[in-house]
Amino acid sequence: MVHAQQHEHDESFMRMALAEAQVAAAAGEVPIGAVVVHEPIDRGTRRSLAEPRVVARAHNLRETLRNPAAHAEHLAMEAAARELDAWRLTDCTVYVTLEPCIMCAGLMHQARISRCVYGAPDQKAGALGTLYQVHADERLNHRFEVTSGVLADESTALLQAFFRSRR
Secondary structure: OHHHHHHHHHHHHHHHHHHHHHHHHHOOOOOOEEEEEEOOEOOOOOOEOOOOEEEEEEEOOHHHHOOOOOOHHHHHHHHHHHHHOOOOOOOEEEEEEEOOOHHHHHHHHHHOOOEEEEEEOOOOOOOEOOOOEHHHOOOOOOOOEEEOOOOHHHHHHHHHHHHHHHO
């Protein structure tokens, strides 16, 4: 029962990230979107203390801002930190339509997120399972859970349509 409910939550929040990706595409940005969800957990019982709530949403803005760090998940984590008034995002899950790169996976590590859920794998830069496993590297002082492939077909189709229209 818990697993099915988590899957429903994951799909719902990933649809929000996909909506952000569509905003990016409409602006001429690579269509990647992200959502950060905060769900405080009691450390002793591992039970939720509150309903999960979206604390930040973002989409790629690299072209718009002319900033190489303006990846969707990077911007969303920065906004979440401002919203929560904390650099530690320990009770947060980052939902992103494309597997994070090394920079974004590193920021997830530094922010101490609890979990990342992504849609499509990134064969060229994926750092949460495809090319690297930043989330599970035992040499680092923080590890986090990763769920991959949530609405991967939709994420992939959006990216493919965007790049096809550019050719």
